[in-house]
Amino acid sequence: MIGWLGAAYDWVKAAHLIFVIFWMAGLFMLPRYLVYHQEALAAGSDAEARTWIDREGKLRRIILTPAMIAVWALGLALAVNIGLLDGAGGLGWLHLKLLIVFLLSGYHGWMVGYARKLAAGRPTLSGKRLRLLNEVPAFATIAIVILVIVKPGA
Numbered sequence: 001m002i003g004w005l006g007a008a009y010d011w012v013k014a015a016h017l018i019f020v021i022f023w024m025a026g027l028f029m030l031p032r033y034l035v036y037h038q039e040a041l042a043a044g045s046d047a048e049a050r051t052w053i054d055r056e057g058k059l060r061r062i063i064l065t066p067a068m069i070a071v072w073a074l075g076l077a078l079a080v081n082i083g084l085l086d087g088a089g090g091l092g093w094l095h096l097k098l099l100i101v102f103l104l105s106g107y108h109g110w111m112v113g114y115a116r117k118l119a120a121g122r123p124t125l126s127g128k129r130l131r132l133l134n135e136v137p138a139f140a141t142i143a144i145v146i147l148v149i150v151k152p153g154a
């Protein structure tokens, strides 16, 4: 399967990066929305809390979910092209990247779950902890970009 994308490889990589940008933009926005949503709940402002529920739903449906699916599909196509399934050597960076992206996808699901808790008026995290969790996508981005560009150990 190595090289199965042929001349399309660079186009698939470009599409991968376009959707990576959309996905990460959404992952930077959603937790920030949740902080404001939680503050609106604490202030007892029902109308504002409903506005955040609407914004979070749109962000999820229009950006987050479609972008994550596209990033995974295109990224796996690239990974197969460079030998992920053929036992090709020097892919330690890719295995580590896959682990981080897997954890990031879990974070995505967890944040969507937390949005549902807030929609039901049941916050379970302190504002401080929620703000700290906002930084997770930034650290994941730093690690992933270093892995794909520097390819340590390749």
Ligand code: HEM
Pocket (backbone or CB within 6 Å): 013, 016, 017, 020, 024, 071, 072, 074, 075, 076, 078, 079, 080, 082, 094, 098, 101, 140, 141, 144, 145, 148, 149
């Ligand atoms: C969802 C699962 C993902 C898979 C399976 C995947 C896999 C891949 C593969 C195999 C490549 C090609 C590397 C090369 O040609 O040397 C690539 C490129 C790239 N990926 Fe991903 N990726 C995923 C998600 C992400 C995420 C979340 C980010 C950023 C936060 C990201 C950033 C990049 C970048 C910057 C490149 C371009 C590297 C270059 O210049 O060649 N990827 N990805």
